[in-house]
Amino acid sequence: RIRRHLPSNKQNNFVVFTDDAFLTLYQTVTGGIVALMTLISSIALIVGGIGVMNIMLVAVTERTREIGIRKALGAPRRAILAQFLVESVMLTALGGVLGVLLGAGISLLVHSVTPLPTYVSLWSVVTGLLFSAAIGIFFGLYPAMRASRLDPVDSLRYE
Numbered sequence: 001r002i003r004r005h006l007p008s009n010k011q012n013n014f015v016v017f018t019d020d021a022f023l024t025l026y027q028t029v030t031g032g033i034v035a036l037m038t039l040i041s042s043i044a045l046i047v048g049g050i051g052v053m054n055i056m057l058v059a060v061t062e063r064t065r066e067i068g069i070r071k072a073l074g075a076p077r078r079a080i081l082a083q084f085l086v087e088s089v090m091l092t093a094l095g096g097v098l099g100v101l102l103g104a105g106i107s108l109l110v111h112s113v114t115p116l117p118t119y120v121s122l123w124s125v126v127t128g129l130l131f132s133a134a135i136g137i138f139f140g141l142y143p144a145m146r147a148s149r150l151d152p153v154d155s156l157r158y159e
Contacts, residue, residue, distance in 0.1 A: 045131070048095070049139035056088050056143035060150075067147055068155025077148040084147050088140025089133050096132025100125050 004014065060067070067080060104125075107118040 045135055048092075049135045052088060052092055052136060053139040053143060055091070056084060056140050057146070059087070060084065060143050060147040063147075064150065064155050064158040067150050068152045068158065071150065071152035072156060080148040080150075081144045084144035085137060085140050088144065089136035092132045092136030092140075093129065096129045099132070100128050103128075 006013065070080065104120045107120050110116055111118040
């Protein structure tokens with residue numbers, strides 16, 4: 001009040017912030033950013049998963065004769081199911097690896113250009129790869145089941 005030349009009968013025209021107030025503000029802002037990023041990444045994962053499912057459905061349609069030949073030669077449903085599930089997981093895992101590499105590259109770029117500290121933790125890399133594989137399993141399950149249920153006779157007639 002002395003520094004601002006405020007008489008004792010006037011109200012304060014300043015506010016004193018404590019470290020706790022700044023910490024609360026920081027946690028509120030970062031909490032909102034984390035929630036927004038989680039929402040955006042969830043939407044991106046769902047859209048990507050639907051894209052993978054569509055690609056796998058096209059692959060099943062294009063390889064109907066191959067599936068029919070394998071089933072006519074005695075391939076069990078589990079083998080057909082596993083083939084398409086592995087293909088789906090490999091597709092999404094490759095996307096996950098590319099995403100992790102891109103994220104790590106951006107982190108290194110930010111670290112080299114700005115004074116901001118960046119760090120790519122092992123748990124985030126593992127979590128990203130596991131999530132991408134889980135998306136492959138979840139969204140590849142329907143096309144794989146559809147492929148495994150194809151009738152060999154109808155599949156061999158398909159053109």
